[in-house]
Amino acid sequence: MSTTRELGLPMTQTAPGVAVDTVQVWEVAPRDGLQAESTSLDVDTKVELIERLAAAGAGVIEVGSFVRADRVPQMAGSAEVLQRVAHLEARTPVLVPNVRGYDLAREAGADDIAVFLSVTESFSQQNLGASRERMELAARDVLARARADGVRVRGYLSMVFGDPWEGHVSASDVLRLARDMRSWGIEELSFGDTIGVATPGQVRTLVRALVAEGIPVESIALHMHDTYGMAAANVYAGLEEGVRVFDAAAAGVGGCPFAKSATGNLATDDLVWMLEGLGIRTGIDLDALNDTSVWLSRALGKPTTSRVATALTR
Template sequence: MTTARELGLPTVSRLEGLTDEVEIWEVAPRDGLQAEKTLVDVDTKVELIQRLARAGASVIEVGSFVRTDRVPQMADSAEVFERVKDLPVRTPVLVPNVRGYELAREAGASDIAVFLSVTESFSQGNLGASRERMEQSVQNVVARAKADGVRVRGYLSMVFGDPWEGSVPVEDVLRLAVAMRSWGIEDLSLGDTIGVATPGQVKHLVRSLVGAGVLTSSLALHLHDTYGMALANVYAGLEEGVRIFDAAAGGVGGCPFAKSATGNLATDDLVWMLNGLGIRSGIDLDALTETSAWLSHALAKPTTSRVAMALTR
């Protein structure tokens, strides 16, 4: 296996106007694995999280407390959380409603994420409820969480396009984003759930959110690479001041409820680009690509990360 360190690559070239440091939300153990049809055992999930922590990931989304009949891969999230909760990293979990929140709290979670769809079609298909009903449910969860001193992140799905409804009006995104921030949600992750966003669209949305009073420091980008635009969209976000990016080791994942969605942005590819720009992420690229190769073997499927493929062949 060739390492980036041995090659002395990538060459660092700082560009004026970009941040010095970003935060990466590593989502392979949750958003990545939930899309896998083959069930992954607890030991493998725990080892994945431990490997990611050793590679330098500071935030690792470790599971979700959702209906196990809809997302069977996450049925063991309480056990996984119990075994990784003492790692020296943030270990947030996803919750869909008050019941999920209660289960997460019973497991000891004090760092959660909630989610809403911008479009009605995906809300019905993914969450099994209308946008109106889900908004009230999430607002109730956030109120409980804030009273309990629990950190809350918000995900917005179908921000840039929907396979059933097509283009998504910016005004719909703004309405939900402003509402979620007013409820007390700290970070807001903008999801390109089916990977159709382009850099100009990313820039326009971020500028629109800033114009509506949402600080860039509270925004994250959650990008899928269906059309090969994920890294270009990251760069557009960087130019607009976004400093939080979601990614999955080896590009694992997709969305089990949106059939046109393919893998997440690969953390390996993201870190390679950030390293070349001289932007710190805290993640060791060689340790990460080793983990991606290990995960690829565990899932018996090839990685989609171009960097992981280049460094592990």
């Protein structure tokens, strides 16, 4: 197995038009990644994955989801996982869909959560089993509880760039929901290319529209999927617009079990390789991350989709 030190790569060079020198990688393999895999990992393996990611330098690791086990069995045991990784220095947020999920998360010690909404009605029904209106009301209820409890909240918006049932997604719908979520008290919003159809021009246009609506670029995160091979290019477009937070999953695991044709998340390995080559710091050790990606792929019984992890393990 090669290491980045042995290869002497990537070559570091500041990119024109990119004004940031540090970004935050929001690691989603233990939640968004594993929830879409056909193989379910036990609690011990999930905990080891999170500990490995933290040891590699990941500062934020989304560790689980308090959803119904009959809909997402891969997330069973999230309460125990959260409790067993409480000693880590990394942030360990969890996803909650409603007040019931919030209560369960709080009982397990959560003080850092995320709520999830779909821009489109079709995906809300398919993924969450409820209308957009109902899910927005549930999110507002969770936000009210979280504010009272002093709990940190992130907001996810899915199907931002396209929907497999509805096709094109109107920017006005994205902006409306983003404005609403900000008015509820959510400071950071992650915009998801759930089926991986976005292009750099679309990313640039969306970020500029959000900023024009008064949403600070510091509050914007991008969650890209690599279905059409555009995830890294879309991140670059976000960097040029000043975005500093990007979601990614070690080994590129995941996708979306409820979205037709959606393949894996942007691989954290590929993201870190590109960012380091641009002179942008992430705090993540790429060799340690690669070791974890290889280990995770073996645990899932599948090859990695990360091009960097594949290259480094030859």
